Amino acid sequence: MQFSSSKTEKSVPGDEVILTASDLTMEFKGFVAVNKVNLSIRTGSIHALIGPNGAGKTTCFNLLTKFLTPTHGKIIFKGKDITTKSPADVARLKLVRSFQISSVFPNLTALENVRIALQRTRGDSFDFWRSQKIIAGFDDRARVLLAEVGLLQLEGVIAADLSYGRKRALEIATTLALDPEMLLLDEPMAGLGQEDVERIAALIKRVSVNRTILMVEHNLSVVASLSDCITVLARGGVLAEGDYATVSKNPSVVEAYIGAGHA
Structure with missing residues (x-):
């Protein structure tokens, strides 16, 4: 060392x-x-x-x-x-922990992953049954968080296709969605x-x-x-x-x- x-x-x-x-x-x-x-x-x-x-x-x-x-x-x-x-x-x-239990869904895009994390802060479930218009209401904040971790240009990329380092960055974005x-x-x-x-x-x-x-x-x-x-x-x-x-x-x-x- x-x-x-x-x-x-x-x-x-x-x-x-x-x-x-x-x-x-x-x-x-x-x-x-x-x-x-x-x-x-x-x-x-x-x-x-x-x-x-x-x-x-x-x-x-x-x-x-x-x-x-x-x-x-x-x-x-x-x-x-x-x-x-x-x-x-x-x-x-x-007080929020990251990197132990991944918040990333591999088959969803980077934007969708952060949007789901933001939905959690509502205190409800993931609202999958709600209209696309309501769910899309989280997109602006999700894009701000993606920009903060340097992933805005990759918002439409499926998480499984991101490099390991960028998956880590996406995990940070989903953690920041909880406003720690x-x-x-x-x-x-x-x-x-x-x-x-x-x-x-x-x-x-x-x-x-x-x-x-x-x-x-x-x-x-x-x-x-x-x-x-x-x-x-x-x-x-x-x-x-x-x-x-x-x-x-x-x-x-x-x-x-x-x-x-x-x-």
């Missing part, structure tokens, strides 16, 4: 905290996967959760996104205790070639304006270029936290990634 990259300029987040986790712990039949993790995520920031394999990142992320309920600890979002709430409950509070205040990204660069990595990194930076982002990511160059704050996990606990310059020089972090013999 190489800790090297220059940080891209972006707006400075505020001091207000949008999400906190206190003593977050998850135990599976005697095995402690997450051990008393404390997090504080500032409004408007891009916060990265990183660590070597087996560090507890995925479990911690599943706790924060409510796919798991912690054994111990508390999660507060916008002043509300969401520790025992469901993913649907927290989505209604505008905080967006949680699970390994957004996984499986992407370098060109798509650069495209999705630029997209994440664009959509972070007026939104808070928490991401789990293995690509350290992306983490370095995008993140305001980085939390490093190892063996289920917090090993270090700070900006990239701080954590990349921490001897414990370097050892956790590449071993003391290569530090």
